[in-house]
Amino acid sequence: MSTPLLEARSLVKHYGSVEALRGASFEVAAGEVVSLIGDNGAGKSTFIKCLSGAEQPDSGEILLEGKPIHLDSPTTARSLGIETVYQDLAVAPDLDPAANLYLGREIKRGGILGALGMLDKKEMRRRASEEFARLGVTLQNVDVPIGALSGGQRQSVAVARSVVWASKVVFMDEPTAALGVVQRERVLDVIRKVRDAGIGVVLISHNMPEVLSVSDRVEVLRLGKRVARFTAGDASLEDLVGAMTGALVQEDVS
Amino acid sequence: MTATTDSAPPQAEKRPLARRLAGANTLWIALVLLALIVVFAIIDPSGILNVTNLQYLLIETSVLLVLSVGMTFVIVTSGIDLSVGTVLVFSGVASALTMNALSGGDSTNAGWGVIAVGGVVAVGSGALWGVVNGLLIAKARIPALIVTLGSFGAALGAAELLTGGSDVRSVPTALGKALGSGTSFGGIPNMVLLAAVVAAIGAWLLATTRFGRYTYAIGSNEVAAQRTGVGVTRHLVLVYALSGLLSGLAGFMSLAYFTTTTLTSHSTDNLNAIAGTVLGGTSLFGGVGSVIGTVIGVFIPAVLNKGFVIIGVSPFWQPIAVAIVLVAAVWFDQARRRARNQR
Numbered sequence: 001m002s003t004p005l006l007e008a009r010s011l012v013k014h015y016g017s018v019e020a021l022r023g024a025s026f027e028v029a030a031g032e033v034v035s036l037i038g039d040n041g042a043g044k045s046t047f048i049k050c051l052s053g054a055e056q057p058d059s060g061e062i063l064l065e066g067k068p069i070h071l072d073s074p075t076t077a078r079s080l081g082i083e084t085v086y087q088d089l090a091v092a093p094d095l096d097p098a099a100n101l102y103l104g105r106e107i108k109r110g111g112i113l114g115a116l117g118m119l120d121k122k123e124m125r126r127r128a129s130e131e132f133a134r135l136g137v138t139l140q141n142v143d144v145p146i147g148a149l150s151g152g153q154r155q156s157v158a159v160a161r162s163v164v165w166a167s168k169v170v171f172m173d174e175p176t177a178a179l180g181v182v183q184r185e186r187v188l189d190v191i192r193k194v195r196d197a198g199i200g201v202v203l204i205s206h207n208m209p210e211v212l213s214v215s216d217r218v219e220v221l222r223l224g225k226r227v228a229r230f231t232a233g234d235a236s237l238e239d240l241v242g243a244m245t246g247a248l249v250q251e252d253v254s
Numbered sequence: 255m256t257a258t259t260d261s262a263p264p265q266a267e268k269r270p271l272a273r274r275l276a277g278a279n280t281l282w283i284a285l286v287l288l289a290l291i292v293v294f295a296i297i298d299p300s301g302i303l304n305v306t307n308l309q310y311l312l313i314e315t316s317v318l319l320v321l322s323v324g325m326t327f328v329i330v331t332s333g334i335d336l337s338v339g340t341v342l343v344f345s346g347v348a349s350a351l352t353m354n355a356l357s358g359g360d361s362t363n364a365g366w367g368v369i370a371v372g373g374v375v376a377v378g379s380g381a382l383w384g385v386v387n388g389l390l391i392a393k394a395r396i397p398a399l400i401v402t403l404g405s406f407g408a409a410l411g412a413a414e415l416l417t418g419g420s421d422v423r424s425v426p427t428a429l430g431k432a433l434g435s436g437t438s439f440g441g442i443p444n445m446v447l448l449a450a451v452v453a454a455i456g457a458w459l460l461a462t463t464r465f466g467r468y469t470y471a472i473g474s475n476e477v478a479a480q481r482t483g484v485g486v487t488r489h490l491v492l493v494y495a496l497s498g499l500l501s502g503l504a505g506f507m508s509l510a511y512f513t514t515t516t517l518t519s520h521s522t523d524n525l526n527a528i529a530g531t532v533l534g535g536t537s538l539f540g541g542v543g544s545v546i547g548t549v550i551g552v553f554i555p556a557v558l559n560k561g562f563v564i565i566g567v568s569p570f571w572q573p574i575a576v577a578i579v580l581v582a583a584v585w586f587d588q589a590r591r592r593a594r595n596q597r
Binding site for chain 1 (some may be wrong): 458459462463464465467470471473474475477478479481482483484540541542
């Protein structure tokens with residue numbers, strides 16, 4: 001593998017006396033899907049928070065395209081092309097899908113009205129429709145509040161919002177949790193499309209068959225450290241579970 | 255943004271206008287207002303449609319409307335501002351005292367220069383109260399109910415300290431004549447025109463600008479707004495500042511109309527503004543609402559009041575009738591939300 005797109009080296013994070021991360025490392029290349037798995041308490045959420053700017057590690061290095069970066073906020077991460085899909089669906093239920101897609105990145109009208117802050121809603125709706133079509137998100141209406149959509153559609157919009165703006169890496173924290181079979185497939189299709197566009201996708205999931213079907217590689221966290229790395233094609237369900245529970249250790253965990 | 259390949263899918267269309275209208279709370283509340291006017295007009299045709307009555311109805315509602323426009327922004331963020339009525343009083347007092355001081359103690363014959371300064375003082379002191387509210391709510395994270403309950407008391411107390419507890423009665427006659435009782439365009443009161451301009455700007459700001467979009471987003475899901483990079487703290491301070499600024503403007507209008515500071519007559523303005531806003535379809539849970547709805551909502555209590563006087567029903571029925579409509583409006587809002595969240 002050449003220089004990874006995003007790399008974390010020996011991240012350490014304490015919450016008081018609790019050591020959530022004890023020198024965790026990780027890498028993702030452009031155009032690949034890497035699943036990050038681990039049992040509850042392995043430090044997955046903390047790890048993602050550090051890599052998406054929501055938390056700052058106590059020590060360790062984060063490199064984007066080989067250069068060290070400092071992520072002091074999610075805004076900084078976003079400006080570098082790193083987006084996150086949150087588990088708890090961070091959408092505004094009273095706004096329509098287009099407004100959610102463009103939240104924080106609104107398109108203004110031209111001329112004096114735009115200078116006064118007036119939005120070009122038509123253009124945003126048009127482009128949003130295009131993006132949803134490209135990602136295979138089907139919606140009956142683009143002008144109903146997101147809260148009136150089904151859970152799967154809402155999730156699709158949340159996923160779409162992140163991947164549309166990501167130019168480098170997308171983190172997805174359990175994007176298919178609470179979805180039906182069809183909707184789950186649709187989100188996985190979106191993930192594959194994003195990968196094919198040359199973006200690095202990091203997937204957190206508890207669903208092992210899903211992990212094996214969509215990932216190119218799998219990295220396993222246990223007790224705040226990376227303990228194993230697999231190529232998805234070569235790994236079996238037993239390997240993954242073994243690494244998660246500590247029965248199988250590839251890397252130095254001393 | 256990545257390049258697009260497909261064209262827009264045909265299913266992602268806007269709904270037809272009629273269906274969007276039928277789904278909007280604003281339409282139903284407008285029909286309620288229309289029905290009220292029709293009923294009163296049938297009972298006494300010369301009463302409510304009489305030009306003088308209509309003028310008074312509009313003038314008396316214009317100050318409340320200005321307060322309610324600010325309240326709409328606040329409630330859409332899922333906040334509340336209980337201080338509007340007493341900030342109105344404080345701004346009126348600050349303005350009147352400034353104009354008096356500039357005219358050597360009695361501003362009755364003051365010119366437009368002094369009046370302009372008075373206007374700036376009214377609006378500025380109102381905005382200042384709003385900024386204080388906003389900072390305490392957004393930065394110190396104290397609940398809006400408590401912060402504005404505090405400034406509700408503090409603003410009135412400060413106004414009474416400044417005046418020694420008695421109303422300031424020297425107000426420029428020119429101001430009273432021009433804004434308070436003046437008319438334009440063949441009989442439209444200037445108070446009403448000013449309130450209409452404020453409502454129009456407020457409606458534009460909330461419905462079409464980024465400021466308005468962020469107001470909805472924060473009320474709908476503050477965490478989501480924060481995560482997408484909306485400056486939530488700054489925006490909330492601005493929203494409360496806007497409410498304070500409009501209270502200050504309302505204070506100046508009240509000063510012009512009554513030509514006195516009316517220290518004691520605004521203790522329920524906050525509740526009237528909240529009632530009008532909520533009647534107009536703005537949700538107390540945030541994220542939903544419109545200034546146009548508020549305009550309609552504010553006129554429902556006003557029309558009930560006038561109507562009861564005209565048809566000879568005791569005006570004491572008015573608050574009871576408003577209460578019923580208000581509770582029903584909130585009940586509908588909650589039922590709608592529950593139905594939506596069950597999906």
